[in-house]
Amino acid sequence: MSEHYDALVVGGGINGVAIARDAAGRGLRILLCDKGDLAGATSSASSKLVHGGLRYLEHGDFRLVRESLAEREVLLRTAPYLVRPMSFVLPQGPGSRPGWLVRAGLFLYDRLGGARSLPGARGLDLREGGLGSPLRAPGPGFVYADCRVDDSRLTVVTARDAAARGAVILTRTALVAAQREGDGWRATLRPGNGDTREINARVLVNAAGPWVLDVSRQAGLSAHQALRLVKGSHVVVPRLYEGEHAYLLQNDDGRIVFVIPFERAFSLIGTTELPFTGDPATAEITEEEIAYLCRAVGRWFAKPPDPTDIVWHYAGVRPLYEDRARSASAVTRDYVFDLDTAGAPALSIFGGKLTTHRRLAEHVLARLAAYLPEAGPAWTTRSLLPGGDDLPAGGVGGLTEELVRDYPALDMPTSKRLARSYGSEARHILREPQGKDFGHGFSEAELRWLVEKEWAQTAEDVLWRRTKLGLVMEPQQVQRIEAYLARVKPASPAVAASAPGAQTAYR
Numbered sequence: 001m002s003e004h005y006d007a008l009v010v011g012g013g014i015n016g017v018a019i020a021r022d023a024a025g026r027g028l029r030i031l032l033c034d035k036g037d038l039a040g041a042t043s044s045a046s047s048k049l050v051h052g053g054l055r056y057l058e059h060g061d062f063r064l065v066r067e068s069l070a071e072r073e074v075l076l077r078t079a080p081y082l083v084r085p086m087s088f089v090l091p092q093g094p095g096s097r098p099g100w101l102v103r104a105g106l107f108l109y110d111r112l113g114g115a116r117s118l119p120g121a122r123g124l125d126l127r128e129g130g131l132g133s134p135l136r137a138p139g140p141g142f143v144y145a146d147c148r149v150d151d152s153r154l155t156v157v158t159a160r161d162a163a164a165r166g167a168v169i170l171t172r173t174a175l176v177a178a179q180r181e182g183d184g185w186r187a188t189l190r191p192g193n194g195d196t197r198e199i200n201a202r203v204l205v206n207a208a209g210p211w212v213l214d215v216s217r218q219a220g221l222s223a224h225q226a227l228r229l230v231k232g233s234h235v236v237v238p239r240l241y242e243g244e245h246a247y248l249l250q251n252d253d254g255r256i257v258f259v260i261p262f263e264r265a266f267s268l269i270g271t272t273e274l275p276f277t278g279d280p281a282t283a284e285i286t287e288e289e290i291a292y293l294c295r296a297v298g299r300w301f302a303k304p305p306d307p308t309d310i311v312w313h314y315a316g317v318r319p320l321y322e323d324r325a326r327s328a329s330a331v332t333r334d335y336v337f338d339l340d341t342a343g344a345p346a347l348s349i350f351g352g353k354l355t356t357h358r359r360l361a362e363h364v365l366a367r368l369a370a371y372l373p374e375a376g377p378a379w380t381t382r383s384l385l386p387g388g389d390d391l392p393a394g395g396v397g398g399l400t401e402e403l404v405r406d407y408p409a410l411d412m413p414t415s416k417r418l419a420r421s422y423g424s425e426a427r428h429i430l431r432e433p434q435g436k437d438f439g440h441g442f443s444e445a446e447l448r449w450l451v452e453k454e455w456a457q458t459a460e461d462v463l464w465r466r467t468k469l470g471l472v473m474e475p476q477q478v479q480r481i482e483a484y485l486a487r488v489k490p491a492s493p494a495v496a497a498s499a500p501g502a503q504t505a506y507r
Contacts, residue, residue, distance in 0.1 A: 002198045005029045005168075006372055008187055010175050010215050011207035012036070013043035014155045015335075015352050018361035019205055020169070021162035025383070026365065026376035030167040031199060032159075033189055035174035037461050039155035041280060042209050043354070044465050045316020047234065047258055047270050050075050050083050050355045051146040052113060053333060054248070055256050057105050062112065064334045068355045069113020072147055075358070076117060079154060079385045081396050081423035085118055086148045086260075087245040089131050091141040091300060096250045099123075099140065106144055118145035134241040136302045148246075148260065151354055152465040153421060156454050157385045158357075164386070171455045173197070178204060178219040180343040185219075203371055205364065206348035210280035210319040216348055225338045225350045226322035229277065233285035234270030235293055236262055236312040236471070237305040249300050257296040263468045264413065266311065269293045280317035289315075312471060321351035335360055337367055345371045387423025396420055403430065414441030421467065422449075436484070439477040442469055447481065451488060459485060 009020050012034030020032040034040065052069035053061070075083040092099055106121035121144035124131070132138025163169050170189065176196070177188040185204045189197040208215040216223045240259060247259040255273070262268035272289045290307050298304030321336045335352035339345065347367060352360050362378050369375065392398035399419040404410055407430050410418075418426040418441075428449070435444025450456035450466045459482045463470035470478075 002186070002200050003031070005031045005199060005201045007031075007203040007205055007368075008033070008175075008178075008185060008199060008201035009205045009207055010034075011209055011211075012038040012155075012159065012169070012171060013041065013207065013209050014039065014151070014158065014354055014357040015209070015349055015360055016205075016207035017155055017159040017162055017169075018357040019207060019364050020167045021158050021165065022358075022361040022365055022378075022380050023372075023375070024162050024165035024167040025379050028372060028375055030162070031170065031201070032162070032167060033170040033173040033175055035172065037171055037457070037465060038159050038169075038455055039152035039465055042316045042318060043155045044152035045232065045234075045314050046151045046354050047232075048148055048151055048260065048262070048268065049146060049258070050149045052109060052355070053353070054105060054109050054144070054146075056333065057108060059332070061332055061334060064332065064353075064356070065109070066112045066114075067359055068353070069109070069116070071355050071359050072118075073113065073116060074381055075149070075355070076147065078358075078380075078383060078388060079149075079157070080388050080391060081399070081420060082154050082157070082385070082387075083147050083149045084396065084420075085145055087143050088146055088248050089126070089141060089143050089245055090248045090250075091126055091132070091135055091138070093137065093139060093250075093300070095252050102142060106142060109144065118147075120144075130243065131245065134247075134301050134303070136300060143245075149354070150421070150468075154354075154385075156466065157387060159455070160386050160453065161383075169455065172457065175215060175218060178215075180220075182344075184344050185346070202344065203368055204344070204346040205368075206346060210317045212319060212348050212350060219346060221340050221346055221348065222342075223338060223348065224340075225336055225348070227350055228320045228322040229275070229280065230318045230320055231274045231276040231283050231315055232271040232318060233274075233289045233293070233315040234268055234313065235285070235290060235305075235310045236266050236268055237309040238267070238311065239265055240267040240297075240301065240303070240305065247300070249296060251296045252299065255296075257293060259297060259301075263471055266471060267305075269297055269305065276317050280319075283315045283317045285313045285315045319351065335363075337364070339367055387425040390424040396423075399424065399426070403427070406430075409434075411441060417441065417467075418446075436480075438481055438484075439474065440469055440472050442467070442473075442481075444484070447484060451485070457485065458482075 006028040009016050009032040020030050024030045050072050052065045056065050110120045126132030126138035126141045159169050172192040174190050176190045185201045187199050206215045244261050249257045260268045294305050323332050333353045336350045338348040396419050400416045403415040429446050432445040456462050
């Protein structure tokens with residue numbers, strides 16, 4: 001017997017899980033599938049920022065900047081341990097945009113998003129104080145505020161909230177066929193074990209990111225929008241400077257390169273923007289991109305990174321709406337919907353960015369309201385994501401101190417990592433018997449949580465998406481984690497939670 005849902009969402013990136021969460025919270029029956037892991041592609045390959053997009057002002061994307069800045073405030077409120085404020089230092093020098101232009105852009109940036117909790121931009125002399133210390137020739141500059149985020153963790157906790165509200169989340173489950181049947185859709189799904197699963201859904205939502213056209217073809221849809229794939233690459237090097245502020249560096253080609261504090265001991269540098277063709281799963285950084293990023297930092301920093309310093313790199317493909325812009329940098333990051341109503345409705349998403357995922361989901365539900373009339377009202381603006389409740393007055397810092405106080409065996413770096421990764425849910429992990437220590441404060445209890453609650457199945461899921469411990473783990477420690485995962489049978493948290501009488505170790 002086939003299963004029946006109100007909507008099938010294809011794609012487990014940030015947009016797909018946000019749609020599943022919003023729809024499930026409105027009382028709709030939702031199934032989400034992804035052929036890989038949650039945040040397995042574009043949504044774990046970003047610059048790790050929640051921001052308005054200062055440089056988008058140059059291209060006239062005022063609507064997108066306004067929405068992004070407003071969403072930055074929402075995410076600061078609803079995911080307070082994952083989305084954290086950060087100062088960005090923007091030095092000025094030869095070849096930079098004129099100071100008056102930067103000042104005007106920052107003036108607009110401070111005012112476009114409405115009410116704001118972050119401090120406004122200001123000009124400063126980088127020869128004074130410590131902000132100019134890494135620079136080759138500190139001089140005039142500006143500082144403004146935006147936010148950082150762990151993109152893949154934001155995706156996973158959004159999926160967890162969707163599942164808690166009744167959505168079925170199926171990772172490593174590919175859509176292999178979809179066709180209209182009567183007034184709905186009939187879809188065939190194939191999990192990694194090779195079995196097939198037939199489901200019926202009233203609406204198909206295609207949130208497959210770089211694969212949106214592939215899914216459209218599978219479903220027999222005629223795409224009315226075009227897709228432009230742009231590859232962005234990043235490198236991680238040992239920390240280039242002290243402090244928790246970032247740098248926004250103007251390159252000689254007019255592009256912007258970020259240098260961002262990353263995981264205590266490292267700096268993240270990005271990003272490139274190059275046209276991409278082929279399978280997005282095969283995207284990799286090139287030697288030319290590595291040289292470009294190191295050279296861009298070297299224009300400003302007294303001790304620039306060398307390619308031999310790189311400890312990790314990653315590349316992702318952005319599925320942008322094709323607006324016929326001449327350069328990859330100028331292509332809009334806004335999103336466009338393609339609603340096909342030649343039979344049962346199907347909505348495909350082109351474009352979008354990490355910061356606007358929640359608002360995108362609201363817009364999707366608004367576009368589908370005529371086909372899902374029983375859906376409840378919008379609700380996500382003030383609803384906290386898992387781990388965002390019960391935080392002390394000091395936020396992540398206060399929680400870190402509380403965890404060290406309440407669990408004497410816990411060291412400060414591990415406490416800080418747990419607080420920033422899980423928020424108040426870190427206590428659920430720490431209350432359990434900790435079991436094996438895999439190194440760097442990573443316990444068997446935490447690994448069980450990732451398997452049972454967060455859909456982790458492989459060491460890559462654990463070490464590079466659910467955590468970033470792959471940066472510090474030794475090969476033998478990774479092997480121990482792989483051996484543990486080989487002994488357990490990861491089960492979908494959504495299935496486990498909905499099974500009659502199902503019990504897990506965590507509450």
